[in-house]
Amino acid sequence: MxxxxxxxxxxxxxxxxxxxxxxxxxxxxxxxxxxxxxxxxxxxxxxxxxxxxxxxYDKPAFGLSTTSVDGQTVKVTEDIIWSKPFCDLIHFRRHLPAGRATDQKLLLVAPMSGHYATLLRGTVETLLPNADIYITDWIDARMVPLAEGRFDLDDYIDYLIEMIHQIGPNTHVIGVCQPSVPVLAAVGLMEAAEDPFTPASMVLMGGPIDTRENPTAVNNLAQEKPLDWFRDNVIMNVPWPHPGFMRPVYPxxxxxxxxxxxxxxxxxxxxxxxxxxxxxxxxxxxxxxxxxxxxxxxxxDLTEEFYLQTVDTVFIKHALPKGEMMHRGVPVDTKKIRKTALLTVEGEKDDISGLGQTRAAHTISPNIPDDKRMHYMQPDVGHYGVFNGSRFSKEIAPRILAFAAKHGGSSGEGSGPVKRVVKGGKGA
Structure with missing residues (x-):
């Protein structure tokens, strides 16, 4: 009601x-x-x-019609290059001069945690001059008719793998907050299957890889309540006249x-x-x-099955860091990750994903070579500042771009190694 x-x-x-x-x-x-x-x-x-x-408040527009590339203003168009009922894959196509060398392909996996992908508008705007940007544009569950079926965490991971295949080899994947777990899981599954489209690198930013590290108020709530409490108290049916009428959702x-x-x-x-x-x-x-x-x-809104499975898997059972996470009956083994480079980013004052929660990705992925891993802690920023704002533009974005350039594969090699500098913390 x-x-x-x-x-x-x-x-x-x-x-x-x-x-x-x-x-x-x-x-x-x-x-x-x-x-x-x-x-x-x-x-x-x-x-x-x-x-x-x-x-x-309706879904905002990205509104990024131009960007600056090599000191020149170029037109940008939003092309939907892949689509399913619960997500569109948007390519911010830059109209570059003929003959210009290609930039690294970055897939921004936007959080599916209540806000639209446009929350990363500033992230896209900052990276766009120096990278070929794609973003997951998740669909509001109240706008998806029941006839389109379910969407859970397993579907989310399948979507990610399909989108990486759509973009092609040597893709760099950036998971911002909530997607960190499914991104890491997807890469683990792709490496285990020896998938030729396994990403060249992944960047995990402010994500709940292991919420046992420095638990926040959000993490404590999930630990204090059984899963049935969430099902009984926060799951509701979409009312008429929305297209998703009667779909159970987390509003x-x-x-x-x-x-x-x-x-x-x-x-x-x-x-x-x-x-x-x-x-x-x-x-x-x-x-x-x-x-x-x-x-x-x-x-x-989020679908009931996605929300409850995420709460159970990530925040209650800690299945990924414990090595117990399953995807459609197949174990998710992050120890299989050897080829994909890993960069983790945390904010010193993050009150959503505490310090150490994202860095835990290094611990549970021990077979990534040392020269293909890096951790960075940004001082004086909270959760939002990890992916947006002046410190992101000046401190974090250049590291992401340099890391992608270093581990770029054949589509635009980088110019030298990345200096593994970590402010306010130790290297991974």
Whole structure:
């Protein structure tokens, strides 16, 4: 009933949102002399805050139509090159000058944990000038009809392997947060099968490889509750009239509530500052707030089977680090990984995936040669800063690109070895 009440509340409040928007427009109209007063700006700011806090946020667009390559602006188009009911594979095709050497192929595996793939817009934008970028664009489960069938963690891994085959040999795979486990599992399965399309390298960033290391509030919740508790309390059927009507899902609004409650004071302060920026007519600061929360508040549902299997496998049983993870009856053995290079990245202040959880990938993949592995800990960043923001652009992205260049195979060899520098920690 909670999902139905959530939908009903949005429908009930819609007329009030429309009225607030209309009154706000009247108070900001330049033809209205009252709009130039502090009282009118305060009224308009309050109305906009109300409208934004009660809005349903749709999936944002990437909006990356150009990038800079070799100092020149080039056009970028988004091509869907592979598609299945629960995911599209997007290629950010750069219209490069004829004859230019190819860049490394990077597959960004976006988190399937409540937010859309556009959460990695900044990641794509930073890497795009120097790499050929592909990204997994996961589909909101409430938009997928029941007739399309199930989607669980095993399907997720199958999707990854199929997409790597679609992109071709010498692909570099980057798993951001949640995908770290299925990416590592997929590479282990591909190496065990001697798959010729096994990735040249994989980069795991802020991921829950072994949540027994420095457990966070998220990890502790999974340990404190049995799996049946999650099934009984957070799984709901998609209400009519969504295309996925009656599909059992973990609703995105529940995940968002959990994320926001972890840093509630920070979000309250941010909205208070937004109100003040509007009153002071500080348009740039207000626009930055809008951009961030337009993305942050846009959420998607996850299928019941994917969510529960992930909770059970990753957070309760710790199956991958224990060597007990299975994929369709086949053991996932990360000791089989020998050819694929491994880079792990962590944030010093990550409150989602604690320090050491991602680095554990090195421990459970002991047969990767030392010259094909690297660990980096970024000081002074939280979970979001591991894959976005100024420190990602200046400190982390160059290391990813250098690592891919060093282990690039035949599609664009790199220019020399990577210096294995680790700030705030030891090399793996």
């Amino acid at each position: 909670i999902y139905q009440l959530y939908e009903m509340s949005h429908a009930t409040i819609a007329p009030f949102r429309a009225a607030a928007d209309a009154v706000k427009l009247a108070h900001t109209n330049p033809l209205n002399p009252w709009s130039y007063t502090a009282a009118a700006r305060a009224m308009a700011a309050g109305l906009e805050l109300f409208e934004r806090m009660t809005r349903r 995105g609004f529940l995940q968002l509530s959990g994320f926001m409650s972890m840093n509630l004071d920070r979000h309250i302060a941010a909205h208070k500052e937004f109100f003040e920026h509007l009153v002071k007519n500080d348009g740039d600061s207000a626009e930055r707030h809008r951009d961030f929360y337009d993305e942050y508040l846009a959420v998607m």
